[in-house]
Amino acid sequence: MKSIKKILPLFVFALVVSCSSDSQTRDAKIIYWSSNNTEEIEFARYIVEKWNQKNPEEKIMFQPVPEGQSSEEVILAAVVGKTTPDIYSNMWEGDVESYARAGVLVALDTLDGFMDFLHERCDSAVIADVTSPDGHIYQIPWKINPIMLLYNSNAIKEIGFAEPPKTYSDFFNASKKFQRDNDGDGYVDRWFGYAEVLVTWWQRFFDFYPLYLAASNGAPLVKNNKAVFNNEAGVKVFEFLRVMYKRNYFPKERLSARQDVFLDGVIATRFTGPWEISHTEKFKPARFKYDFHPMPVPDNHSGNVYTYGDPKNIVIFKTCLDPPLAWKFLKYALSEENDLKFLEITNQLPHRKNLDTNPKYAGYFAKNSKMKVFAEQAKYVKGTDQSPVLKEVFDLISQEYEACVIYGKKTPREALNDAEKAVNLLFLK
């Protein structure tokens, strides 16, 4: 009895605390899940606090996406369990179409003023990219991290190049000069570049896909439920990478578990995004110089150099009881002012047009010259094609990529023919 008397107050206290936090949740009209990295949490907290101060009757509650193996899995589990938030930022563009087809996303173009807002924020190519085959738009372009060529400026100078290699021939020449057997054991241990050899589908976002977009001036991989990647650009990219591996300019070994091979001078280049800047700044050795350049292109290439933008977008789930309010909040969250704050806090690019020339952001780019390179590239980025079987498409390309590019078991033409057949079969199912 005595112990019950001791426990009872604790129990009542716990009940009160849990009920009070629950009532806070109920106060909020909209629940917003942000990404769970520190900078994006800071940004989400900033905009939500400001909104709630100005709109005490229309409160937003934000929380980072719950921890899981990946945010994609958490969102999937939430969709299945019907526990989705009202708003989710950080949705990978490639996932949107399957959710749209499952009927769990709000068609944003049906919301008042959405199309005007979108035309003001994005150019027509981006709007076309995010439009689903059913003609609706289920996502707001939010942020991009374009994939570019990161290079060691000292290493490039050391091999007698005034600037980083732009074409495949330049790349071969530079690779030949940089390649070295340091310890004289007959094996190369300094390579010009590195790309993950794993066959996992999304690894191709960092080698084949941006190179394909660069070579093809931003052409799609699939269109109208058909594979369209089996073209000259595709063949040239496979051939380029195949030569890189065949001549041992890229290692076939996985170097990702080692100390940073770029900062160690083991490789001179890497295909990567702006997230590399903060890491490199933090860990670079003394007098280490680096910069970014557009992806290499075939020798006869003309036109702008496109790349993969790794876009992450914002969606409103159908579980939202008040989509107009969610939309009102998002219009505020994606204002020019808040995009500047987003840049400053996260060092990621908002997906809006004329980013590099907009005077609003000039101050930021003057202070962060390396980000300026990405802002200039932002005019020529592509996301992913709108297809519910996109992962399988990338997986099938990746299988053929491995056979042709890494192990030389097929010619580029054979590999792309086989990939095309397999992808078209996928659409027939």
Add this chain to the structure above:
Amino acid sequence: MRKKLIPYLLVSPYIIYFLVFVAFPVGFSVYLTFNNWNIISPMEFAGLSNYKRLFNDALFRKAVVNTLIFLVIHIPFQIVIALFLAELLNQKIKFRGFFRAAFFLPVIVSGVVVTILWQQLYGFDTGLLNRVLVKIGFAKIGWLTDPNWAMPSIAVMATWKNVGLYVILFLVGLQTVPPQYYEAAELEGATHLQKFFRITLPIINPTIFMVIVLSTIGGFSLFIEPYVMTGGGPLNSTVSAVLYIYKQGFFYHHMGYAATLGFFFALLILSVVMIQKKFVEKDK
């Protein structure tokens, strides 16, 4: 009446557990095999199409063959090494307790950690194994990058990781052998090898069977090692059946097809274990 109910009440926790965590998932999986389901959209009845797809799926066949290759290398290797170590650790040697614990240590270390460590050993350019090979005048081997070497390399690593468990099982088995059998054999002039083959092996036969069954089931569930080390490559040479099922289910959300693969694979494991049982029982 009350007396009659009590036994049911006592077994009810297990019955509830069994229904919720075993019977329902198994039943649901079987039901799934006749449907297409991507988790987020409603299920669509698919008839036998998932089964048809399974029998025409060349990559799944390759995954099963890869798993069998792994088992063929891993099981005998594991049994021989475990038995050898158990025999040594059954002798009165110094620091016996320490060695017994040391051999068991990899079993309790996370599979992902072990895999990352071995990735360093197997590295082509900087890996310890290749450094030793070059030092003694041999060519480097692409332990994880050569399709012919990748699966054997994974099998060796898995053996190293799990052997401690089987050493313990064999130690238990060895301690059930009555010492007077050895004394009698020694009086007759039996050699160490004769004692091992004529006395030890027949007596620990049930332990050997248990080890074979456990390592077969463990081997069939090969997943972490290829998932972390090779992603199934090079050229699909390390795609295991479980890795393939996982990819179908959780990468591509082909839940119906993944359930079909899982169901078929469970039947395959059951058949292999039954065959093993027959062989070992025959040997008795």
